[in-house]
Amino acid sequence: MWLALCVVLLAAGGGALAVPLVRAATSGEPAVTQSRQLLACVERPGDTYCQRLADDRAARGPLSNIDRDTAIRFAQRLRAAFEDELGAQCRTELESCVFAVPPTAETLRAALIEAGFTGPVVRPTRLYDPAPFGTIVYGVRAGAGCLVGWVEGGVGAGPQATGRRSDGTCLSA
Structure with a gap:
C-alpha cells in the first residue's frame, strides 16, 4: 500500500512539474514557476497564531521564484537596518535577530524608513x-x-517573504 501511495505522489509531483515545462516548450514562452513554502509553527497556549499565519498565507497572492528571490534580497537589507540602526545581532541561518534593547514600534519604523523602505x-x-x-x-x-x-x-522573528494581500498591501495599517 505504501509503495502504491509513493508512486501516486511521485506521479502527481512529476506531472505538476512537467505541465508548465511542456506548456513553455510548446508556446515559446518561458515558464513562470511559483514557489511553495512549507509552514512550521509552534503555537503558544491560548494563542491561535499558527491558524492565523496559515489563514494569512492562504489569503495572499502567490510569489514566483523570481519574486521570492527579490524579497530575500530585501530581507538582507532589512536585517542590515536592524543591525545598523538598532544594534541587533541577526543570524540569517536562524532567521532571527536579537536586540540589545527591545525596540518599540516607533524605533522599528524609523529603522525601516532609514533603510529605504517606504x-x-x-x-x-x-x-x-x-x-x-x-x-x-x-x-x-x-x-x-x-x-x-x-x-x-x-527577539525578532526573521522576515518572511510573502505575496501581497488582496488589497495590495503587506499588512493592514
Whole structure:
C-alpha cells in the first residue's frame, strides 16, 4: 500500500512539474514557476497564531521564484537596518535577530524608513495578524512581494517573504 501511495505522489509531483515545462516548450514562452513554502509553527497556549499565519498565507497572492528571490534580497537589507540602526545581532541561518534593547514600534519604523523602505506598517499585533499576540508586527514591500515579521521583547522573528494581500498591501495599517 505504501509503495502504491509513493508512486501516486511521485506521479502527481512529476506531472505538476512537467505541465508548465511542456506548456513553455510548446508556446515559446518561458515558464513562470511559483514557489511553495512549507509552514512550521509552534503555537503558544491560548494563542491561535499558527491558524492565523496559515489563514494569512492562504489569503495572499502567490510569489514566483523570481519574486521570492527579490524579497530575500530585501530581507538582507532589512536585517542590515536592524543591525545598523538598532544594534541587533541577526543570524540569517536562524532567521532571527536579537536586540540589545527591545525596540518599540516607533524605533522599528524609523529603522525601516532609514533603510529605504517606504510606508512600512509597524504596530502592535491585532487579533487577525500573522504574529503571536503581544508582539510588534511589521510589514514592508519587497519588490512584487512583502516581508512580514514580528518582534517580541528583544527577539525578532526573521522576515518572511510573502505575496501581497488582496488589497495590495503587506499588512493592514
